Amino acid sequence: MSMRKLGRRQLLRALGGAGIGLPLLSSLGSGGARAQAVAAPKRLILMYTPNGVIHEGWWPTPGAADTEFTLNQIHQSLAPYQDRLILLKGVNNLVASTGLTGGPHQRGIGGLYTAQTLGQGTFVDGCGKTAGWANGISVDQEIAAVIGQSTALKSLELGVRALENDVQGRISYSGAGQPLPPMNQPLDVYNRLIMAPGFSVAPSDPLLAQRKSVLDAVGRQFDMLAAEVSTEDREKLESHHELLRDIERRMSAGTNGCTVVDQPPLLDPASETDMPLIAELEVDLLAMALACDLTRVASLQISTSLNRIRYPWVNSMGEGHALSHSFGSDADAAAQLVERGKWHCGLIARLCDRLSTIAEGDGSALDNTLLVYCSEISLGNSHSHTDMPFLLVGGGWHFRTGRYLELGGVSHSNLLVSLMNAMGLPAQTFGLPEHCTGPMVGLV
Amino acid sequence: MLGVAAVLALGCGDPELPKPPAGGSESLVCSEVTPGPSPLRPLTRDEYDRTIEDLLGDVSAPAQGFPPENEVLGFRNNAAANLANPLLVEGYMNAAEALAVSATSERLELVAPCPSGDQTACGRSFVRDLGTRAYRRPITEAEATSLDALFDAFLPISYVQAVQVTLTALLQSPQFLYRIDSWRAPTEQTGALLASRLSYLLTGSMPDAELFAAAAEGRLATAEEIELQARRLIETPRARDVMRSFHEQWLGLSLLDGVARIAEDVPAPAEGMADPVLVQSWRESFRRFVDHAVWNEGTVSALLTSPMMFVDQKLAPLYGESAPSEDFLGVERPDRRAGLLTQPALLALLAHSDQSAPVLRGVFVRERIMCIEIIPPPPTVNAVPPPVDPSATTRERFAQHTADPVCAGCHQLIDGLGFGFERYDQFGRYRTEENGLPVDESGEVVGTEDLELDGPYNGAIELANRLATSSRVRDCLATSFYRFAMGRTETDADQCSLDQVKQRFSDSHGAFNELLVAVTLSDAFRYRAAEGP
Numbered sequence: 001m002s003m004r005k006l007g008r009r010q011l012l013r014a015l016g017g018a019g020i021g022l023p024l025l026s027s028l029g030s031g032g033a034r035a036q037a038v039a040a041p042k043r044l045i046l047m048y049t050p051n052g053v054i055h056e057g058w059w060p061t062p063g064a065a066d067t068e069f070t071l072n073q074i075h076q077s078l079a080p081y082q083d084r085l086i087l088l089k090g091v092n093n094l095v096a097s098t099g100l101t102g103g104p105h106q107r108g109i110g111g112l113y114t115a116q117t118l119g120q121g122t123f124v125d126g127c128g129k130t131a132g133w134a135n136g137i138s139v140d141q142e143i144a145a146v147i148g149q150s151t152a153l154k155s156l157e158l159g160v161r162a163l164e165n166d167v168q169g170r171i172s173y174s175g176a177g178q179p180l181p182p183m184n185q186p187l188d189v190y191n192r193l194i195m196a197p198g199f200s201v202a203p204s205d206p207l208l209a210q211r212k213s214v215l216d217a218v219g220r221q222f223d224m225l226a227a228e229v230s231t232e233d234r235e236k237l238e239s240h241h242e243l244l245r246d247i248e249r250r251m252s253a254g255t256n257g258c259t260v261v262d263q264p265p266l267l268d269p270a271s272e273t274d275m276p277l278i279a280e281l282e283v284d285l286l287a288m289a290l291a292c293d294l295t296r297v298a299s300l301q302i303s304t305s306l307n308r309i310r311y312p313w314v315n316s317m318g319e320g321h322a323l324s325h326s327f328g329s330d331a332d333a334a335a336q337l338v339e340r341g342k343w344h345c346g347l348i349a350r351l352c353d354r355l356s357t358i359a360e361g362d363g364s365a366l367d368n369t370l371l372v373y374c375s376e377i378s379l380g381n382s383h384s385h386t387d388m389p390f391l392l393v394g395g396g397w398h399f400r401t402g403r404y405l406e407l408g409g410v411s412h413s414n415l416l417v418s419l420m421n422a423m424g425l426p427a428q429t430f431g432l433p434e435h436c437t438g439p440m441v442g443l444v
Numbered sequence: 445m446l447g448v449a450a451v452l453a454l455g456c457g458d459p460e461l462p463k464p465p466a467g468g469s470e471s472l473v474c475s476e477v478t479p480g481p482s483p484l485r486p487l488t489r490d491e492y493d494r495t496i497e498d499l500l501g502d503v504s505a506p507a508q509g510f511p512p513e514n515e516v517l518g519f520r521n522n523a524a525a526n527l528a529n530p531l532l533v534e535g536y537m538n539a540a541e542a543l544a545v546s547a548t549s550e551r552l553e554l555v556a557p558c559p560s561g562d563q564t565a566c567g568r569s570f571v572r573d574l575g576t577r578a579y580r581r582p583i584t585e586a587e588a589t590s591l592d593a594l595f596d597a598f599l600p601i602s603y604v605q606a607v608q609v610t611l612t613a614l615l616q617s618p619q620f621l622y623r624i625d626s627w628r629a630p631t632e633q634t635g636a637l638l639a640s641r642l643s644y645l646l647t648g649s650m651p652d653a654e655l656f657a658a659a660a661e662g663r664l665a666t667a668e669e670i671e672l673q674a675r676r677l678i679e680t681p682r683a684r685d686v687m688r689s690f691h692e693q694w695l696g697l698s699l700l701d702g703v704a705r706i707a708e709d710v711p712a713p714a715e716g717m718a719d720p721v722l723v724q725s726w727r728e729s730f731r732r733f734v735d736h737a738v739w740n741e742g743t744v745s746a747l748l749t750s751p752m753m754f755v756d757q758k759l760a761p762l763y764g765e766s767a768p769s770e771d772f773l774g775v776e777r778p779d780r781r782a783g784l785l786t787q788p789a790l791l792a793l794l795a796h797s798d799q800s801a802p803v804l805r806g807v808f809v810r811e812r813i814m815c816i817e818i819i820p821p822p823p824t825v826n827a828v829p830p831p832v833d834p835s836a837t838t839r840e841r842f843a844q845h846t847a848d849p850v851c852a853g854c855h856q857l858i859d860g861l862g863f864g865f866e867r868y869d870q871f872g873r874y875r876t877e878e879n880g881l882p883v884d885e886s887g888e889v890v891g892t893e894d895l896e897l898d899g900p901y902n903g904a905i906e907l908a909n910r911l912a913t914s915s916r917v918r919d920c921l922a923t924s925f926y927r928f929a930m931g932r933t934e935t936d937a938d939q940c941s942l943d944q945v946k947q948r949f950s951d952s953h954g955a956f957n958e959l960l961v962a963v964t965l966s967d968a969f970r971y972r973a974a975e976g977p
Contacts, residue, residue, distance in 0.1 A: 122516075165514070180529055210612075213609065214594070217610075222618055225617075237618055237622075244616075270720070
């Protein structure tokens with residue numbers, strides 16, 4: 001991703017008198033007394049792209065030691081960050097491969113970050129199989145419930161053409177059957193972040209005092225109603241009330257002097273033309289949200305599983321799902337899939353670039369970030385859930401990074417436990433217990 | 445099992461034991477009132493916007509920016525699936541703030557008039573009057589007092605500011621945001637609950653003045669009075685919106701967004717695979733058809749067999765009709781179209797991008813129209829549609845299902861329904877030939893356990909006519925509507941209520957307005973289960 005393009009599209013502007021013309025986002029966090037005073041927070045990002053990957057362009061060439069591997073084509077843009085990567089082969093999505101409800105794409109995406117099977121429902125996949133939502137909370141939300149308490153947003157779900165409101169269109173769940181919708185409009189994301197109390201809204205702003213009074217009054221309405229309704233309804237009201245308390249909590253946060261990216265234009269979340277720009281803007285907004293400590297948990301979902309999206313900006317005019325089925329016999333389809341993969345990894349590289357320019361302690365914000373990437377299936381033409389294309393970036397405070405590991409067939413549920421451990425949760429299991437034996441061996 | 449003692453009537457006055465509806469000597473009477481659960485549910489986005497329009501006169505429809513509802517069985521109002529999430533709660537907050545600003549700056553006289561000039565007294569009236577309408581039941585004194593305190597805190601700034609802040613709180617209160625039925629104690633407010641049920645079912649919004657008055661005056665205590673109100677509300681334009689919405693949700697039309705169909709003889713849209721203009725036209729054409737079948741003809745038979753199709757300038761050339769000068773025009777094509785299942789929107793939805801989808805169509809008819817569940821194929825099956833082959837028809841290519849004995853068990857139940865639609869391509873265009881070969885549209889209905897339905901037929905029009913007279917199909921529609929009305933799937937406790945609805949619908953020979961009335965007169969609608977202390 002070119003710096004020039006970004007510079008033209010969205011010149012940085014500074015709030016609170018910070019200088020203009022600094023390297024991209026370089027003042028983020030550095031001016032925050034808060035960031036200096038306490039240890040930098042740890043952050044987790046889950047990323048997703050659809051329809052598997054083309055293996056010929058994905059798996060690295062192993063070397064004599066697991067640290068001596070040669071990156072494949074798709075990962076070339078991540079070469080500057082090779083010592084921060086962990087590429088995993090031999091990780092299987094067992095909840096998806098053994099689940100009985102739904103089609104392989106549905107089971108794959110529903111189980112990817114929940115390690116759960118799907119409920120019954122009427123969402124139809126491309127082959128006429130039906131399913132409902134995933135049967136449990138996703139790992140990002142499990143983690144956000146613990147580490148997201150002190151930030152403006154407990155978590156941030158971003159989507160790029162992730163518009164399908166069914167099991168094929170959601171990766172994050174706050175509970176069984178409770179998917180969290182991603183935000184697909186950069187301007188909405190911007191407004192949500194910029195209006196976050198403690199960010200651009202100062203504690204002395206009358207709007208905050210007014211909101212606080214309103215939320216107090218609303219809270220009393222909740223309390224009065226809760227006494228009058230059934231136990232089951234009271235629980236639902238209580239979880240809603242808790243979300244209001246989250247908003248209230250944020251209001252006591254002070255401004256941290258962060259710099260923001262320019263306000264993005266209003267774009268069409270369904271448009272093929274706008275898609276690459278939306279992706280770039282969301283990466284930049286994500287970097288801003290993390291660097292400003294507006295959230296510590298996020299997900300970035302590039303479209304939805306089994307979709308037919310074209311990528312003209314990398315000269316891929318085929319339909320995504322069809323390409324993923326035909327690469328075996330069609331060299332052009334294979335080449336297009338490599339280009340798509342390179343673009344996906346380019347977004348990761350862009351995020352790394354942004355975070356690495358933000359000073360934190362003796363290093364950068366990238367040192368305190370862990371990104372996990374995967375797709376809902378491994379290979380398009382077989383719908384395989386074996387050798388899932390897991391890629392970890394960062395997390396060096398917990399994992400031994402800069403490695404390519406061939407694990408020979410372990411459950412991806414174990415990896416999700418390792419993510420929890422990396423984020424400070426002392427978990428031993430996650431998701432369906434029969435597919436989880438504890439943290440993944442060999443990562444730390 | 446719940447006894448009568450644990451059941452509360454929603455009308456005013458004494459809990460009335462269910463009586464047979466007037467004039468229905470053979471109508472079903474339940475031996476015991478078992479209304480099933482009535483969990484609270486958030487207003488859907490559409491309900492929110494309509495309620496705001498009725499409450500504040502604001503047509504900005506802010507809820508369209510809220511995250512979409514989670515669908516269950518196609519329905520967006522399912523109570524269990526729709527809990528608060530952070531984005532939604534923030535959406536409520538932003539909408540409330542914006543609505544309160546525009547209400548006080550543009551419509552203060554409507555929202556909080558103060559002719560007396562006594563601003564404190566006006567504030568009290570505003571909280572009680574608007575509060576009662578916003579909560580769709582008399583606001584309690586405790587609730588009102590709490591809001592008074594908020595009003596008083598901001599009154600020193602200005603009356604406008606105090607109204608604005610208080611309105612912002614009202615619009616974020618759960619009494620406004622949710623439809624609540626599970627009150628622990630029976631109170632005089634229960635008449636308001638029935639009024640609210642009636643108005644949201646039949647108009648998708650809060651009760652109007654007449655319905656509020658009926659509830660307050662205790663006029664919703666008998667079946668006759670409920671029926672009177674229901675028939676009045678069915679005549680309002682909002683009832684059309686509700687029936688459109690029901691059909692779209694029942695049939696899964698929300699999936700039409702982003703649908704892209706291609707064919708050599710259809711110019712591809714300039715950009716992307718989907719043609720949003722075509723999708724909009726398909727959807728509107730479908731809505732017009734529903735309006736026509738439900739309100740002009742009025743029966744399930746018309747829904748399934750009406751030869752009408754509505755085309756605009758975009759659709760007309762695609763379907764071989766002459767283009768109307770403007771808007772949509774209804775054309776009768778008894779030679780090509782018979783009802784819902786032959787509508788372009790539905791046929792295009794139930795297709796692959798470059799070919800028809802007999803399996804999807806067969807599954808759809810069996811599951812959605814007949815309410816027969818199909819066991820999904822085993823995980824080992826790689827069910828990718830066979831590639832398009834210019835030397836064969838779609839039917840020939842899909843015939844492997846029934847040739848392979850492993851697949852045949854299930855696919856004989858599906859394909860015999862789907863092949864009947866082979867005269868409609870991936871756009872829903874009528875065809876008699878495919879790749880120069882004649883299209884075989886013969887099919888067979890198998891294994892429905894219904895002698896009226898089973899048996900061979902030739903083509904979708906004959907199939908539609910058979911479905912139109914089937915009690916299974918009529919009951920399926922009644923069940924689907926019941927789920928939509930209750931915001932949940934039925935439980936064992938609903939059995940008798942559902943039977944009441946089916947019977948009334950059947951007695952009326954499948955008249956839609958009788959279906960709507962039947963739901964409002966069912967035990968599940970008129971009563972609620974009471975939770976113990």
